[in-house]
Amino acid sequence: QQQVKQSPQSLIVQKGGISIINCAYENTAFDYFPWYQQFPGKGPALLIAIRPDVSEKKEGRFTISFNKSAKQFSLHIMDSQPGDSATYFCAAGDQTGANNLFFGTGTRLTVIP
Amino acid sequence: DTAVSQTPKYLVTQMGNDKSIKCEQNLGHDTMYWYKQDSKKFLKIMFSYNNKELIINETVPNRFSPKSPDKAHLNLHINSLELGDSAVYFCASSQEVASRPTGELFFGEGSRLTVL
Numbered sequence: 001q002q003q004v005k006q007s008p009q010s011l012i013v014q015k016g017g018i019s020i021i022n023c024a025y026e027n028t029a030f031d032y033f034p035w036y037q038q039f040p041g042k043g044p045a046l047l048i049a050i051r052p053d054v055s056e057k058k059e060g061r062f063t064i065s066f067n068k069s070a071k072q073f074s075l076h077i078m079d080s081q082p083g084d085s086a087t088y089f090c091a092a093g094d095q096t097g098a099n100n101l102f103f104g105t106g107t108r109l110t111v112i113p
Numbered sequence: 114d115t116a117v118s119q120t121p122k123y124l125v126t127q128m129g130n131d132k133s134i135k136c137e138q139n140l141g142h143d144t145m146y147w148y149k150q151d152s153k154k155f156l157k158i159m160f161s162y163n164n165k166e167l168i169i170n171e172t173v174p175n176r177f178s179p180k181s182p183d184k185a186h187l188n189l190h191i192n193s194l195e196l197g198d199s200a201v202y203f204c205a206s207s208q209e210v211a212s213r214p215t216g217e218l219f220f221g222e223g224s225r226l227t228v229l
Contacts, residue, residue: 033216
C-alpha cells in the first residue's frame with residue numbers, strides 16, 4: 001500500500017517556468033514532510049522540509065505548500081533551470097523515534113533550455 | 114570527504130550467489146539505514162539501526178541480513194541472490210535532535226546490484 005501518493009510521474013517545463021509536484025497522504029500520524037532531489041547516479045539529497053504547523057515554507061526558488069485538512073502538500077520550483085532537472089521525491093514520516101520515511105513514487109523533472 | 118560511502122558501486126553476479134555491500138558514515142550519526150530503489154525508482158526502507166541496534170525491519174526476505182559492527186558502519190549481506198533482488202541499494206544515515214526525527218537522511222551514492 002502506497003502511503004504517499006505523488007504526481008505527476010514526469011514533468012517537462014521550459015526554462016524560467018514554474019514546476020509543480022503534488023503529494024497526498026492518508027496517515028494523520030505523519031508530522032514531517034521532506035522533499036528529496038535525486039540526480040542520475042547519485043543518492044537522494046534533502047531539498048526542503050516542512051512540519052504541519054506551518055502552511056508554507058520557502059527556500060530560494062523552492063516552496064512547499066502544505067494543506068493539513070486536505071492531507072496534501074506540494075513543491076513549487078520557481079524560475080525553473082536546466083540544472084533543476086532531476087527526480088524529486090516527497091516523503092512523510094512520524095514520531096516513531098526513527099526516521100522511518102515513506103517516499104512517494106518520484107517525479108522526473110526535465111527543464112528545457 | 115565523502116559523508117556516507119558504500120562499496121561496491123556496481124555488483125554483477127549470478128543467481129544463487131551470496132554478496133555483501135558495505136557502508137560507512139563519517140558524520141557521527143546514530144542511525145543508519147538500508148533502502149532499496151527498484152527499476153521504477155521507488156524507494157523503500159529495508160532496515161534501520163540506531164547505535165548498532167536494529168529498530169526497523171520491514172518485510173524483507175530473511176536472505177537479507179544487516180550487520181552493524183559499530184555505529185559508523187552498516188553492512189548488508191544477501192544470501193542466495195534472486196533475479197528480483199536486482200536494484201540499487203542505498204545506505205543512509207541520520208541524527209535525531211531531542212529524540213525527534215529531523216527528517217533529514219544523508220544517502221550514499223548507491224550500489225547497483227544486477228543478478229543474472
